[in-house]
Amino acid sequence: MMKAGGSSSGQGGTQNAPEGRIRDLLAQGRWRKARDEIKPLCKTNRDRYLPLLIEANVGLAREMLEKRLTSEARQVVAYLKTIAPRETWQTLEAEIALKFADSSAVLAACFPSSGDGSGTISESQRQRALDRVVASFQPVTTEAAFPQAELAAVRQALAGIAVEQYDRAVELIRPLPRDSLFRHWILYIRGLAAFHRGDSERAAKLLAAVPADTAPGRAAVPYLYWLSGSDGGVRLEDLPEHVRMALARLAAAPEAAHLIARAERLWHEGRPAEMYSWLRKSIDEFPSESQDWIGTLSEFCLHCLFILPMDARTGYGQFLDEIEHRRRSKSARENKMLLRVLCLDCEMDPDALYLETQWTRFIQLREQLDGVNQRISSLAFESLGSILAIEHSDDDFSRPRRPRMLDADGAMRTLKRSVQLDSDNLNAQLALAHVYHRLKRQGEYSRLLDGMTRRFPDDTNVLILAGTGCLDRKAYVKGLKYLERAFAQDRLNPAIPEAIAIARSLLALDHFRNGRPDAAREAFNAIHDLVVDRQDDFMRSSWTTALRRGVLEHLYGDDAQAGGALAEADAAAPNHESYLLFGHILWKLYERRGTKPDPFAGEFRRSPGAQISAAGAAMLVHILEFWQRRSGAPPLHIAESLIREYLRAAIRRPFTREDARELIERLDRSGPFAREVRPFIKAILKKDRGDPLFRLYSVRYDPPPLASVESRRKTLTAILKEAVRRKDDHAIQAVRRELDALELLLPLPSIDPFDQFDEDEEDEDFVPDSDAMADYLREFSASMDPRERKEFDDFQEMLKNASEEEIRRLKKTLPKGMPDEVFDYFLDSVRRRTEKRGPTEAPAPTPRKRRRGYRNQYQGNLFDL
């Protein structure tokens, strides 16, 4: 507008008091008042005040236009015509015509007859005028200097597109020149014709060529989205409503475009529950399982649960559960669809009782609606059983526990039921076999495997399972037969040759121990076909195979042959220390009587002072991890302490950044060698303080004491910036992973699925972070047995009163598997609680009263069903 420049025009001579006031009014945009005050002054000194009067009237006309007061604006322009030059009022007239007038008036304003000052209309105004004329589809009767025949052709072509006469549409615009005023419309029409004919490539090219700031350019957007989706840089949420409507008209039933556009808006506003309610209320058939657009919309509205961020997912899950649980479903079909989605949602955080009840209800409802199908019921029970069989470690940071199944009895029961319903359901039987194996129900496991090998004699998975099952029962020959059959069917699965190598080694051991050395050697010879050229494949590499044979020959066979095999192993091993360590562990594994001294242990103990590199030390750690993962491995404490010595020796030798990286990556940050790793990190950072990867390692291994999650995020962000600057992809990925993990920790204090039900229990003094964590700690404590609870409470008490030095020491001995961030967070929460309530005040005994969330609410009513 003219506010800023209002006082700059028409100034001549010294400014007097009334003129100053008028200029102020103009500067404030008070056009009408300024005009009224100038008019009498203008009569006294026309030359001085006329420019100000014109300025006031122009401002007033624009203000009227903005307020859509067309006739008033026209009156002002009519007055301006009597006092101002043409270029002043012609632009205003064009603006009025563009906004409110019919096509003829627009053309008259923007394409005046020649020689009357049309140069004052800008090119963009002219283009806008043309676009409006085309889009209005109104008849044009004007004297304007303007190609009416071309306009008619464009309009007819658009009408041709609307009735699917694409060839005719293109023919109509063919005679138009390339530099026609309607050139953008020509591109648009040709693009539309190609689009509806199915020539996507041509359509995309033509439509993308239409300038985006023109009407046809804007009208091309839904088609471009159709052709390339969001890959084309068009985001649905950024599009105006009418463009979404057009897209909805093209994609679904035209009469539903309004519904869809509103649903789309609600979705982008983050209101999925309202979106669901809106569609449910507006469309009788919604939700539907059909293959039409309603079915697609229904599928989206239910499955969007799985793509929502965690908080929104919980809220939307509660909403859907409310519909289902309170029997507010529109129909049994909606109920069934909701139940299925809620069951799948529950897999993320399974609750055995809830899940079993929901799946059972789903199956019953499905049978009522769609008829009995035992296969589908079998699949549902298989899924349920597999989820109940998922193992959780339940670590409480102070004492890692053995992984336990979510509900072992439930898993067995449901998987058995699945097999009963469909005895051809192989996956259910494989899952059941896994459960029996984990629960050490050997008899049932063997019987099931026998049945499976009869029913599925050629299935590779069954053969592998049967083979390994035989190995557990020491039936090596039978096991090998199964495994070799599996290998014949699937030569690419590396698990099969590894299992065969294990079986043959065990068979050889058995032969040696029972005095059949020739048979044992024969078993070993057969392993040679399976040997791979990878030193870190500890089951199938040439050096570990030779070492196994050498150790067994040494223990039970011929010393000369043992010497040959061991020499071969030593030569092929990655380093001598690896050979010694692996040999030492094998010796402990195979030697039962304790009569022969271990030939590896002595040298291995003496070697820590020897020349071992960082890469060599990393291989030792790798070997140890391999044995730690295997059931039946001998005790490895001594080996662990010796490896620690080796690591200390390795730091004294030269090593590269890559050596150090490999070593650190191999180690668990809270594992037994954390202390030995720190010098490697420091050494690299001493050479290059900014090295992002090693700065990250430093943060991992030596986090600043009491660092909050937020400050840790800042540190990581700074490291990421440096990694990006150096284009260190490895570091970038590692830091991003760390940041992602940290993001998961950030919302922890506010995790309270019941909060949104507390509408009538607002507590002004409630501090969400500490209270939520306090609740969490109390619940956590309450879930323990009394002895554990006491330990946990003592631990919290000790933390409250610990000095910084004690905390620092404590952090260096964090339990295995406990991330530093969790400890920091926990510590922060314990201390904040102490500060809030005073150092001596005991934690409040009663948790906040709250309504139950959707899952808990359901459990509460489960017994009423």
Add this chain to the structure above:
Amino acid sequence: MNPFQILGVAPSAGDTEIRQAYLEAVREAPPDVNPERFAALSRAYEMIKDERTRLRYILFHKECPGDSPLDALVHRARLQGPPRPLGLDAMKEFLKKCADQ
């Protein structure tokens, strides 16, 4: 994406019908001409080629058909080929709004 829609068959279709639909679609989009479409068809076929995989899909699939309701509808409609054009009234209304924008 919904494999039934990709192959253009009803959920009640049997193995033979699904296989025929797959083979016909692959004939129209062989891997050397349209590798993306071929891959999509093959994936879809693997998901519903026999009763067990079909049932598994019907029971357990949880892929969202799009990033938003409208995106889901566009994805679905795309599989059915080019859409019918906007009617003349709808087109006029749409173009007028584009010109006024």
